[in-house]
Amino acid sequence: MSSAASNPCSPNPVDKPAVKRNSEDIGWEYGTLVNPADLNVIKCKLCPMVVKAGIYRLKLHIASIKGQVRSCPNATPEDREKCKKAIGDSRKAKIARLLEKQDVIDAVANEMDTDDGTGLDDLGSSQPRAVGIPFNTINCDEFDQVLEAASRFGPGAKKPYQHELREKLLHEEVEDTKKIVKDQAEEWKRTGCSLMTDAWIDQKRRSIMNLCINCCIGTSFVQSKELSAESHTGEFIFEFVDNFIEKFGDGKKHIVQVVTDNAANNMAAKDMLYVKRPNLFWTSCATHTINLVLEGIGKMRKFKNTLDSAKSLTIFIYAHHKTLSLMRKFTKKRDIVRPGVTRFASAFLTLQSLYEKKDQLRMMSQSEEWEKIRHVKKSAKGVQAIATLVKSSFWNGVSLCLRVFEPLVNVLRMVDGDTKPSMPWLYGEILKAKEEIRIAVGNMDKNGTGLYKSIIENVDEKMKKRLDCPIHMAAYxxxxxxxxxxxxxxxxxxxxxxxxxxxxxxxxxxxxxxxxxxxxxxxxxxxxxxxxxxxxxxxxxxxxxxxxxx
Structure with a gap:
């Protein structure tokens, strides 16, 4: 028997379970803590021996490895082999760690041997780009390389100045960007490219307009200009885009289309550009257009009431920590608000999440914990939230919204994603979405009037001259x-x-x-x-x- 003392029925108090360090270590089969507060003092279970240098010393004792501790007289050959193997495995793991560290040291040494005396600068400048300075920087190999490089320079080594670091990185990024643009420029000649415009307001309330070139292998930012002092009329946007095309050099021969959002000033610029450059397509942003379609349908009375009720319900739940905590308890810590690619897509995903948790939310509204929350029954919004959760008409409205919106949200996801070029699929998928909506409303438009007709009129109105242009028809x-x-x-x-x-x-x-x-x-x-x-x-x-x- 390898251990009579390890019998779990033993009355010896020192054999009671205690907190151990490396509790999976095989050594704990043969030892027990004398004092739970001291993890280094361990008594052998096979003999009266007490070691005071940790579990590793106990394994030496059991394995009968002489030199540091006396051998255990009661250990069987099987016990000795088990501990010898554990010690050998531990040594191999330690050697592997040392070799891994040596690889890092050798990598730094190679850098030092091949540079011109600025090795520390080179290694230091790679850190921000490699890891972005998060908390886990210390776990990165590049961090180990920096430490090794610093130790090789010895006392008095100086880190690079911030200016040196920034300027070096800037030049590297500029060169990388030039290479990317050069590769894309070759693609422009082969397949053509699109010019995309994007206007936005920064945190300082400055109006900025960006121009980007897009082709099948990527997008390149080409120009940004502050236009706070200018009125963004159709004529101004036309001149801004047209001047860029004119200055684009040989590349202007490869621009096939201009892409903008659906604002009225962009539509006016479109007509002016067609007069001067009739060989260019002007295409509306599909994501923006489909989002407008969804918002238009959402404003219809049949859907607006449901959306407003769902919005009020989620705002009420998230506005108070007690209702939010109770909701997460009933839904097993799952939230009901889910972000999407656009504001309306977020509203759809939230409706979807609400409907998936319908039973849990209704149970919550009938629970004693819900009734004990003071502001639930004391406020008008709380009473409204309860009424919303228990009304069948609300949940039926949510179900109808999901059936109508889902086909169009799927198209929105497609055009906003990067999995494939969406142009060849756009018009065909919109037609498919219309058919799915017809089925969703249950052919309720048998006489040519009704819900389906109103929905389709909204879709067609927003699509007209935007997503049914010649280029869309040709792609379809x-x-x-x-x-x-x-x-x-x-x-x-x-x-x-x-x-x-x-x-x-x-x-x-x-x-x-x-x-x-x-x-x-x-x-x-x-x-x-x-x-x-x-x-x-x-x-x-x-x-x-x-x-x-x-």
Whole structure:
């Protein structure tokens, strides 16, 4: 027997469980603390021996490794082998840690051997970029390298000045940015690019307008200008964009479209740009447009009452720490407010979260803990919150909102995401969303009037001349995911007119190219002639994840 003294029924008080350091260490099978307050004084369970240097010394005692402590006379060969193996494993782990540290030291040594005496500056300047100075900086390998470099310089070593660090990093970032822009400029020549505008107000209330160039491999910021003193009229925006295009040099030949939001001044600038540069497309921001669609539907009386009630309920719950704590107790610490890509998307996600926790919230409103909260029954907002939670009409309204909004929110997520170029899918997914909304309201528009008609009128009004432009129609028509699975698209007058208008814009005044595309290339695509007829060309047409990059 390896340990009679370890019998759990032993009356010896020193064998009672005590707090241990490294409690999973195998050594604790053979030892017990003499005093729980001193983790280094341990009594052997197999003999009267007491060691005063920790569990490692006890394992030496059991393993009969001579030199530091007497061997245990009662340890069996099995006990000795177990402790020898544990000691050996511990030594191997220690050696591995030392080797890992040596790798860091060698990396620093290589830096020092190859630099010109400014190694400390080089290593120091990499820290902010590598870790962004969070609390876990100390766990980063680069931090170990800095310490090793500092120790090699010895006493009196000086850190780089802030100015030296900042300037060095700035030059490095500038060079990296130039390389990125150069790579993207090559892509502009091959596939074209888009010019995007974005106006915003900073914390100092200054009006800033940014211009960015976007292509299929990324986006490059190209210009920013403070325009606080200017009135942002349509004419001013047109001149600002047009001047940039004119100064863009050879790159202006590769700009295909200008993208802005849907503000009235941008729409006015669009008309002016078309007169001067009829070969450019002006495209409205799809995210902004779809968000306007959702907000328009949300203002309809059928949905507004539900949204307002849900908003008042969540504000009431989050405004008081007792109601918030009780809500989290009933929902198992899950919040009901969830952020989204836009303000209305956040409202939809909050409705979705409310509906998922419907049963828990209704149970909360009927609980004794809820009734004991003073401001619940003493305030008008508290009484309203209770009424909202128990009313079936509210929850039915939430369900209808989710069924109507979800198809459009899915489109919003698609256009705001980075998983794939959204242009070829936008118009087709909006048509799909309209059909899902029709099903969601239960064909309630049988006589041409009613809820469905009002919703679709709102969608069409916000989309008109924004998401149904020629470039959208051309992208929809030329996406085989839609057109090959539903050939009637090729006979849709609106779609084909839009496609023709897009070709005329893209190949402005190049009538030979227009003729080739409209009379030859398009028919090859439509009839699946030549390469368009091969299986590989149609492989992704049945799968929404089809992408030109596959």
């Amino acid at each position: 028509c030329l996406n085989p995911y839609y057109s090959y699975s539903k050939p009637s698209i090729f006979h849709n007058e609106d779609v084909i007119d839009g496609f023709f208008a897009a070709v005329e814009t893209f190949y402005h005044r190049d009538y030979d190219k227009q003729t080739q595309v409209l009379n030859e290339d398009f028919h090859k695509f439509k009839d699946k002639v030549g390469h368009f007829g091969k299986n590989v060309a149609q492989l992704g047409c049945k799968d929404y994840n089809f992408s030109p990059d596959i």
